[in-house]
Amino acid sequence: MKEPTRSKQVSDCSRPPVRWRRELRGVLIRQTQIAHRVRKLANEIERDFAGRDLVVVSLLNGTVLFLADLIRNLSLPMRLDFIGVSSYREGTESRELILTKELRLEVRGRDVLVVDDILDTGRTLKCVLDKLRELKPRRIKVCVLLEKKNCRVEKVRADYVGFSIPDLFVVGYGLDFAERYRNLPFVGVLRPEYYHIG
Ligand code: 5GP
Ligand code: MG
Numbered sequence: 001m002k003e004p005t006r007s008k009q010v011s012d013c014s015r016p017p018v019r020w021r022r023e024l025r026g027v028l029i030r031q032t033q034i035a036h037r038v039r040k041l042a043n044e045i046e047r048d049f050a051g052r053d054l055v056v057v058s059l060l061n062g063t064v065l066f067l068a069d070l071i072r073n074l075s076l077p078m079r080l081d082f083i084g085v086s087s088y089r090e091g092t093e094s095r096e097l098i099l100t101k102e103l104r105l106e107v108r109g110r111d112v113l114v115v116d117d118i119l120d121t122g123r124t125l126k127c128v129l130d131k132l133r134e135l136k137p138r139r140i141k142v143c144v145l146l147e148k149k150n151c152r153v154e155k156v157r158a159d160y161v162g163f164s165i166p167d168l169f170v171v172g173y174g175l176d177f178a179e180r181y182r183n184l185p186f187v188g189v190l191r192p193e194y195y196h197i198g
Helices: 031-049 064-072 123-133
Strands: 024-029 054-060 078-086 098-101 111-119 139-147 160-164 187-190
Touching: 031 064, 031 111, 031 139, 031 160, 054 064, 054 123, 064 111, 078 123, 111 123, 123 139
Parallel strands: 054 078, 054 111, 111 139, 139 160
Antiparallel strands: 024 187, 078 098
C-alpha cells in the first residue's frame, strides 16, 4: 500500500481579513490551502477504502465544514453518521467529555472512518474509539483536519492528518470558541484576550 502523504506543518500566520483583525492574531491556514489538502486526503481515503462497506462517523460539532468538503470529494459509496461529543464548552482547557449524540448506524463488520476536527490530548478520540471498538467494526481509521503533535496525553494516532499545527488555540473552519467562529472559511488564531469573553 502506498504511504500516505505526510501532514503539512504550518506555523506562520498571515494577516486576517479586516473584519476579524480585532479578534484574531492571524490566519494560520488559508482557505485555498485547506481546499487543496482536503482533496489530497480524500484521494488517499478513496484509494484505501475502495470496494469496502464504508461508514463515515463524524464527531459533532467541530467537523461540519471539514466533513462537508471531505465527503464531497469522495467518489465512493458510503454511509454517514454522527457522534456528538463536547469537551471544551466555554473554555480553552480540555474538560470532562459529554456525549450529546449516540451513533445510530450499524457498524459491525464494516469499515469505519472516524472524522474529527483536531487531535489535541487525544482524550476525545480515545473515548470514541473505545466505544466504537465494542461495536465490532471490521476496521477503524481516523481522519483529522488538524493535530497538535506535542499535546498528546492518550496514545492515539490519526491515519489521515490535514495539518500539524503548533500548540495554539485555533478557531474557524468548524472550530469554535464558545460556539463562535465556526463559520470562518480559514483556520485562525484567536487573541488570548478573547478567550475570556463570552
Ligand atoms: P482532545 O480530546 O484531543 O484534547 O481535544 C479534542 C477536542 O478539543 C477537539 O475535537 C476540539 O473540539 C477541542 N480542541 C482542541 N484543541 C482545540 C483548539 O485549538 N481550538 C478549538 N476550537 N478546539 C480545540
Ligand atoms: Mg471536537
